[in-house]
Amino acid sequence: MNKQRGLLIVLSGPSGVGKGTVRKELFTQPNTNYEYSISMTTRAPREGEVDGIDYFFKTKEEFEGLIHAGGLLEHAEFVGNYYGTPLAYVNETLDAGRDVFLEIEVQGAAQIRAKAPDALFIFLAPPSLTALQNRLEGRGTEPADVIAKRVATASQELEMMSLYDYVVENDEVQHACDKINAIIKAEHCRRERVEKRYLSMLKGE
Amino acid sequence: MNKQRGLLIVLSGPSGVGKGTVRKELFTQPNTNYEYSISMTTRAPREGEVDGIDYFFKTKEEFEGLIHAGGLLEHAEFVGNYYGTPLAYVNETLDAGRDVFLEIEVQGAAQIRAKAPDALFIFLAPPSLTALQNRLEGRGTEPADVIAKRVATASQELEMMSLYDYVVENDEVQHACDKINAIIKAEHCRRERVEKRYLSMLKGE
Incomplete structure (x- = not known):
């Protein structure tokens, strides 16, 4: 069986x-068998956050250099700061057959x-907007x-739910994690993902 | 939140x-939180099979009577015997919000x-055709x-995989069960299933 490219989980x-x-x-x-891709940001570290673990913390100039060099899979500006995903790590890990x-x-x-x-694409949703405000x-x-x-x-961002494959309510962290792990396990069984590989394996047995 | 109709799992x-x-x-x-719909068949019970638990065992005449009365969700003839799903139980359970x-x-x-x-729709697949023959x-x-x-x-039936949402390899019974349970959990989070209900709940909080 050919090695399958890893799954990109967002x-x-x-x-x-x-x-x-x-x-x-x-x-x-x-039991986590997927790799975490650490994001890059220009925002200041919060209490307890560590460079290279929570984020790669960069200056605005460094970040904009990477944008221009095509080194980011995605990036966004949010409340005055940049956030982005370094491209090289993601591609290397997926090519090695591991999920990112x-x-x-x-x-x-x-x-x-x-x-x-x-x-x-998994959308984490608040139980309500009031719950979101209380949390912040x-x-x-x-x-x-x-x-x-x-x-x-956030209220506007809720409208973007329609771009996602799954919606997970963050009522309790452990519930949300259980659902996310089930979704990843299930997605590896999606027929479109496995059919071709499976039928050729069966015929070539 | 309105009561959601149950999910029909095949x-x-x-x-x-x-x-x-x-x-x-x-x-x-x-942890199974879905209801099993017992099938109906005209084949003879195998060793240890119990009427009303493994199947409802019926005569050919009884079965054909139900077909004509529209009392079956589906039915099929296989190796000279009828198999089918009684419709009433399925609809009542789904309407009550429980998965079948x-x-x-x-x-x-x-x-x-x-x-x-x-x-x-979940397709249970053999690891190989040789494995299937050995099992029989x-x-x-x-x-x-x-x-x-x-x-x-079975070799022909494998071609029908393309009609299914998920493919689960039955390499080991417990692996297959874990995957099926993950698929059902994930499917309850599919955006198309929850989006409308979720957004109206958020707005009406």
Whole structure:
């Protein structure tokens, strides 16, 4: 059987829905068999965030240099900062037959949807907009005006759900992780992904 | 939130692939939250099979009466016997918001595909045709000429994989069950299934 290219898994959703928390929980679990692609950003590290683990933290000049060199799979500007995905790591890992997991903003996800239609798109959704606001306030990392801007943006971002393959409600982190792992397992059984390889294997037995 | 209609889950695959074994294992597990729809057949019970548990065993006349009365969701003739799914139980269970699980022959699955395109179709596939023949011989319930006929039929039935949403290889019963449960969990998160309900809930919070 030929080696199959890995699956590109994109987790996104409105700002503040808890993408980072869910992603961290997924990667602390022992059965994760996909690789995390660390994003690049120009925003300042939050308390406890480490360069090369949570993000690659870059200056605006460094980031714009990469954009112009074509070194990013996607990038987006959000609340005054750049976020993006380094291209080389993603391609090398997929070519080696391993799945790559991205956790990105919705603008970036829309770019990947256009470039890689066979990727797997998972939208993490809040139980309600009130829950989203409470979560941002509880995080305590941003002033009220930034939070208000984030909630307004999130409300628009919910409309982008229609570009995604799956919607996972982040009611509890563990529930969301269980669903995401089930989706990835199921997606490897999608008929379009396996049919050709399977029938040729059966005939050539 | 309005009560959502249940999901109709169809497990099928070539004769002898082990559909019954996988289905029994699924329903011995504690977390199964879907209802099994017992099929109806005119074939003789195998050793250990119980009427009303493994199948509803009927005479040819009884079965044909139900066909004419429109009382079957699907039916098929296979190696000289009828197999079918009683319609009333399926509709009542789906209307109550519970998922229904069918384990049926590929002819019947094709009929449901035409009638209920939003059902979930899972194709159980053998690791190889040799493995299938060995499995039928090991079962020891049929003479050599019936087995030869079954393997020839199975080879044709593999072509019907293209009608299905998912393909699950029955290499080991527990692997197959894990994949089927992941597929059902994932399918409940498919964007087309949840988007409308989700957005109206968010707006009406």
